[in-house]
Amino acid sequence: MSSPPIVEITHRAEFSAAHRLHTAALSDEENRRIYGPCNTVHGHNYAVEVTVRGPVDARTGMVMNLTDLMRVMHEEIISQVDHKHVNEDVPFLAGVIPTAENMAVAFWGRLAVHVDAFAGSELHCVRVVEGSANSVAYHGPSAR
Amino acid sequence: MSSPPIVEITHRAEFSAAHRLHTAALSDEENRRIYGPCNTVHGHNYAVEVTVRGPVDARTGMVMNLTDLMRVMHEEIISQVDHKHVNEDVPFLAGVIPTAENMAVAFWGRLAVHVDAFAGSELHCVRVVEGSANSVAYHGPSAR
Amino acid sequence: MSSPPIVEITHRAEFSAAHRLHTAALSDEENRRIYGPCNTVHGHNYAVEVTVRGPVDARTGMVMNLTDLMRVMHEEIISQVDHKHVNEDVPFLAGVIPTAENMAVAFWGRLAVHVDAFAGSELHCVRVVEGSANSVAYHGPSAR
Amino acid sequence: MSSPPIVEITHRAEFSAAHRLHTAALSDEENRRIYGPCNTVHGHNYAVEVTVRGPVDARTGMVMNLTDLMRVMHEEIISQVDHKHVNEDVPFLAGVIPTAENMAVAFWGRLAVHVDAFAGSELHCVRVVEGSANSVAYHGPSAR
Amino acid sequence: MSSPPIVEITHRAEFSAAHRLHTAALSDEENRRIYGPCNTVHGHNYAVEVTVRGPVDARTGMVMNLTDLMRVMHEEIISQVDHKHVNEDVPFLAGVIPTAENMAVAFWGRLAVHVDAFAGSELHCVRVVEGSANSVAYHGPSAR
Amino acid sequence: MSSPPIVEITHRAEFSAAHRLHTAALSDEENRRIYGPCNTVHGHNYAVEVTVRGPVDARTGMVMNLTDLMRVMHEEIISQVDHKHVNEDVPFLAGVIPTAENMAVAFWGRLAVHVDAFAGSELHCVRVVEGSANSVAYHGPSAR
Numbered sequence: 001m002s003s004p005p006i007v008e009i010t011h012r013a014e015f016s017a018a019h020r021l022h023t024a025a026l027s028d029e030e031n032r033r034i035y036g037p038c039n040t041v042h043g044h045n046y047a048v049e050v051t052v053r054g055p056v057d058a059r060t061g062m063v064m065n066l067t068d069l070m071r072v073m074h075e076e077i078i079s080q081v082d083h084k085h086v087n088e089d090v091p092f093l094a095g096v097i098p099t100a101e102n103m104a105v106a107f108w109g110r111l112a113v114h115v116d117a118f119a120g121s122e123l124h125c126v127r128v129v130e131g132s133a134n135s136v137a138y139h140g141p142s143a144r
Numbered sequence: 145m146s147s148p149p150i151v152e153i154t155h156r157a158e159f160s161a162a163h164r165l166h167t168a169a170l171s172d173e174e175n176r177r178i179y180g181p182c183n184t185v186h187g188h189n190y191a192v193e194v195t196v197r198g199p200v201d202a203r204t205g206m207v208m209n210l211t212d213l214m215r216v217m218h219e220e221i222i223s224q225v226d227h228k229h230v231n232e233d234v235p236f237l238a239g240v241i242p243t244a245e246n247m248a249v250a251f252w253g254r255l256a257v258h259v260d261a262f263a264g265s266e267l268h269c270v271r272v273v274e275g276s277a278n279s280v281a282y283h284g285p286s287a288r
Numbered sequence: 289m290s291s292p293p294i295v296e297i298t299h300r301a302e303f304s305a306a307h308r309l310h311t312a313a314l315s316d317e318e319n320r321r322i323y324g325p326c327n328t329v330h331g332h333n334y335a336v337e338v339t340v341r342g343p344v345d346a347r348t349g350m351v352m353n354l355t356d357l358m359r360v361m362h363e364e365i366i367s368q369v370d371h372k373h374v375n376e377d378v379p380f381l382a383g384v385i386p387t388a389e390n391m392a393v394a395f396w397g398r399l400a401v402h403v404d405a406f407a408g409s410e411l412h413c414v415r416v417v418e419g420s421a422n423s424v425a426y427h428g429p430s431a432r
Numbered sequence: 433m434s435s436p437p438i439v440e441i442t443h444r445a446e447f448s449a450a451h452r453l454h455t456a457a458l459s460d461e462e463n464r465r466i467y468g469p470c471n472t473v474h475g476h477n478y479a480v481e482v483t484v485r486g487p488v489d490a491r492t493g494m495v496m497n498l499t500d501l502m503r504v505m506h507e508e509i510i511s512q513v514d515h516k517h518v519n520e521d522v523p524f525l526a527g528v529i530p531t532a533e534n535m536a537v538a539f540w541g542r543l544a545v546h547v548d549a550f551a552g553s554e555l556h557c558v559r560v561v562e563g564s565a566n567s568v569a570y571h572g573p574s575a576r
Numbered sequence: 577m578s579s580p581p582i583v584e585i586t587h588r589a590e591f592s593a594a595h596r597l598h599t600a601a602l603s604d605e606e607n608r609r610i611y612g613p614c615n616t617v618h619g620h621n622y623a624v625e626v627t628v629r630g631p632v633d634a635r636t637g638m639v640m641n642l643t644d645l646m647r648v649m650h651e652e653i654i655s656q657v658d659h660k661h662v663n664e665d666v667p668f669l670a671g672v673i674p675t676a677e678n679m680a681v682a683f684w685g686r687l688a689v690h691v692d693a694f695a696g697s698e699l700h701c702v703r704v705v706e707g708s709a710n711s712v713a714y715h716g717p718s719a720r
Numbered sequence: 721m722s723s724p725p726i727v728e729i730t731h732r733a734e735f736s737a738a739h740r741l742h743t744a745a746l747s748d749e750e751n752r753r754i755y756g757p758c759n760t761v762h763g764h765n766y767a768v769e770v771t772v773r774g775p776v777d778a779r780t781g782m783v784m785n786l787t788d789l790m791r792v793m794h795e796e797i798i799s800q801v802d803h804k805h806v807n808e809d810v811p812f813l814a815g816v817i818p819t820a821e822n823m824a825v826a827f828w829g830r831l832a833v834h835v836d837a838f839a840g841s842e843l844h845c846v847r848v849v850e851g852s853a854n855s856v857a858y859h860g861p862s863a864r
Contacts, residue, residue: 002717005677005681005714005717005719006714006715006719007677007680007681007712007713007714008712008713008714008715009676009677009710009711009712010710010711010712010713011709011710012708012709012710013709014275014276016186016187016188016275017186017187018162018185018186018187018229019187021781023779023780023781025779026779034780034785036787037226037227038227040227040228040229040233041162041185041228041229041232041233042160042161042162042187042226042227042228042229043160043161043162043163043186043187043188043189044160044187044188044189045187045188045189045275045276056675056677056678056681059599059601059602060599060610060673060675061597061599061672061673061674061675061677061678062675062677063677063712065610066710067612082181082186083181083182083184083186084184084185084186085162085184085185085186088185089184089185096781097780097781098781099776099780099781099782100729101725101727101729101776101781101782101783102776102781104727105725105727105776131158131160131189132158132189132732133731133732133733134729134730134731134732134786135729135730136727136728136729136730136783137727137728137730138725138726138727138728139726139728141722141725143725143726146573149533149537149570149573149575150570150571150575151533151536151537151568151569151570152568152569152570152571153532153533153566153567153568154566154567154568154569155565155566156564156565156566157565165349167347167348167349169347170347178348178353180355200531200533200534200537203455203457203458204455204466204529204531205453205455205528205529205530205531205533205534206531206533207533207568209466210566211468240349241348241349242349243344243348243349243350244297245293245295245297245344245349245350245351246344246349248295249293249295249344276300277299277300277301278297278298278299278300278354279297279298280295280296280297280298280351281295281296281298282293282294282295282296283294283296285290285293287293287294302707302708304618304619304620304707305618305619306594306617306618306619306661307619309493311491311492311493313491314491322492322497324499325658325659326659328659328660328661328665329594329617329660329661329664329665330592330593330594330619330658330659330660330661331592331593331594331595331618331619331620331621332592332619332620332621333619333620333621333707333708370613370618371613371614371616371618372616372617372618373594373616373617373618376617377616377617384493385492385493386493387488387492387493387494388441389437389439389441389488389493389494389495390488390493392439393437393439393488419590419592419621420444420590420621421443421444421445422441422442422443422444422498423441423442424439424440424441424442424495425439425440425442426437426438426439426440427438427440429434429437431437431438446851446852448762448763448764448851449762449763450738450761450762450763450805451763469802469803470803472803472804472805472809473738473761473804473805473808473809474736474737474738474763474802474803474804474805475736475737475738475739475762475763475764475765476736476763476764476765477763477764477765477851477852514757514762515757515758515760515762516760516761516762517738517760517761517762520761521760521761563734563736563765564734564765578861581821581825581858581861581863582858582859582863583821583824583825583856583857583858584856584857584858584859585820585821585854585855585856586854586855586856586857587853587854588852588853588854589853632819632821632822632825635743635745635746636743636754636817636819637741637743637816637817637818637819637821637822638819638821639821639856641754642854643756
């Protein structure tokens with residue numbers, strides 16, 4: 001019997017948040033030079049796109065039930081960051097400079113254990129989209 | 145000789161800003177009840193779409209030079225609100241509850257005199273887009 | 289004291305549905321000639337965009353609370369048609385040929401009384417979007 | 433018996449074309465000053481959105497058969513301008529400065545008689561979209 | 577002489593279809609629990625994005641003529657599924673639970689031999705997009 | 721101490737250009753047969769999406785400062801091709817058949833040295849988007 005096809009499924013969810021790029025490790029002047037206009041409080045309609053990879057279950061025709069993926073994403077990410085000031089109001093981002101890069105890595109940390117709990121599925125990519133021109137993608141700690 | 149055609153031109157520009165819906169005229173509880181999750185600081189990638197209406201100049205084929213419209217929108221709106229916390233950092237929105245409705249009316253107030261200074265052109269509509277699901281449109285004080 | 293500005297607010301919601309364009313008033317051949325490929329069961333990701341028009345409340349900065357508009361749209365439209373076969377599963381469309389035109393008119397009939405119940409607001413437009421290339425707009429029975 | 437609802441239907445079609453904004457009525461220097469970077473040959477993926485307005489036919493549930501509107505748009509516009517240099521290769525634009533304003537007016541001239549030939553339908557708006565930031569709309573010679 | 581660059585080209589086509597997620601292998605109750613609202617007939621505007629990978633032909637500057645790719649996609653996919661009820665009207669999906677995962681795998685099966693017939697080209701990815709929030713990607717049977 | 725996460729950041733910029741697919745290496749008839757409607761001068765709103773890959777700097781939370789990436793893209797690509805006829809007005813494309821494939825490879829050649837000059841960053845992908853239906857991606861000369 002042939003092995004089942006390996007497919008990637010992606011779900012996109014949106015949230016609106018304020019953030020400011022600033023680190024206490026640098027002087028105010030260096031903060032302004034490095035982060036430019038992002039050094040002041042502003043905001044975005046973010047999207048987070050989560051990709052899960054795994055074999056298609058021959059009985060259901062699904063890699064992972066989309067309802068489960070949506071619930072995990074809502075509980076672990078959206079309900080935590082939507083309509084928040086991410087520098088101040090989100091416990092799991094406390095002390096993190098909220099660049100899209102750091103947000104993607106932090107989101108991976110929240111999602112991986114929940115996604116991997118579903119038989120056969122593994123978290124493959126977390127993409128954070130910051131408006132129509134900019135996005136970042138993280139493929140996890142084993143990506144080299 | 146026939147009169148020139150009347151055409152509407154629209155330019156869209158984007159900005160990222162933080163805002164919070166809150167008014168001192170109401171109790172904290174009422175603020176939370178009315179504005180819900182928007183009562184805390186969050187943010188959006190806004191778009192503002194400005195429509196100018198007027199006759200097409202037979203010599204240039206234009207209602208108004210798009211370069212002029214873009215410059216007016218940049219000077220009067222985008223440079224003022226982009227990468228800002230609109231409740232705190234924008235002088236012309238001081239004391240205004242920054243709903244999309246109030247922002248559209250305030251933007252009209254900044255733009256009208258500059259657009260109407262171009263012969264034949266008149267400001268026709270200011271639309272404020274707050275993400276993919278919500279927008280408002282204002283057609284000016286004479287709209288009834 | 290000047291009268292408050294009149295603003296239009298628009299909210300967009302999406303639903304997925306199957307439909308078939310067919311009428312018992314015509315022969316099968318005429319149905320095929322008029323509706324072409326739409327004469328067989330197929331489906332769309334529809335969007336419905338509802339525009340409400342009214343004065344901006346000076347106290348709240350809003351025409352109508354978006355939460356109320358979203359609730360009305362969900363109860364009257366989305367919960368009725370999402371993930372349905374609109375020819376068979378939607379009581380308020382029974383006997384209606386589900387063209388986008390007829391759906392917009394039917395949606396207006398569901399929404400108007402609820403929207404108009406909010407002081408100052410009136411339903412201004414119902415737009416039904418059937419994919420990226422086609423949409424219809426209905427401005428109500430008084431539009432001539 | 434009540435009169436039928438009046439609905440607007442819109443179809444969007446896309447085309448790719450090169451153009452240059454330049455007029456022999458002005459000096460080369462004035463051309464460069466007025467049209468800026470648009471004074472040299474460049475190109476766009478244009479979209480044209482045509483809106484037809486009329487009563488919904490009670491028998492078919494349609495204002496105008498979308499197949500007919502698509503055919504008229506294809507024959508009169510898309511087949512003429514797609515993959516063309518509009519300054520040089522399109523007879524009905526010969527001698528026209530191909531601004532979006534002039535293209536919308538010219539398209540109206542090509543479409544109106546064909547759309548109005550369908551009982552009850554009238555051409556309501558021609559919109560020319562020149563990328564994600566700029567568009568123009570023409571409502572015909574009777575718009576004042 | 578250096579070897580030619582390897583490039584991936586992607587073409588996107590859209591289709592509208594109805595589907596229902598249901599399998600005779602499960603009880604009605606299990607079907608409802610697993611597939612939720614997707615257990616009833618509904619529909620989508622699907623997009624299928626096909627990526628072909630290969631060396632750029634030095635003579636033509638192309639990996640594969642886009643006209644050929646479009647023709648293959650139209651003949652093998654779009655003409656078969658557009659404006660259809662995929663559970664009932666599409667022979668190559670007979671007996672397949674029409675999840676996006678299974679559709680992507682089935683589309684790969686239809687496309688691969690035709691794409692690989694063009695010298696140097698190989699089918700690289702089939703993506704099925706089911707609205708703005710959900711998509712799946714299949715990289716073929718050798719993906720592990 | 722654990723090694724820093726490896727993340728990909730992508731920036732998208734747009735430009736408008738005219739092009740014509742034609743090669744002196746073929747007869748006029750072969751040019752018409754191979755390139756079809758693209759054998760005449762037409763144009764597009766192109767987008768170029770550049771992906772840079774590298775470790776997240778623990779001090780700044782960034783792979784590469786987006787301001788630097790935007791400056792490199794503007795200087796090397798956008799300022800050279802925007803509002804140009806790419807067959808005639810762009811020195812680095814002289815003699816190149818301006819298919820999207822060849823443009824992506826040429827853009828890589830302009831960008832790689834500048835991106836790789838930033839410590840830890842490496843150019844990962846150049847995508848050229850030619851309208852909503854077609855795009856190409858190039859992962860560099862080492863992609864096999």
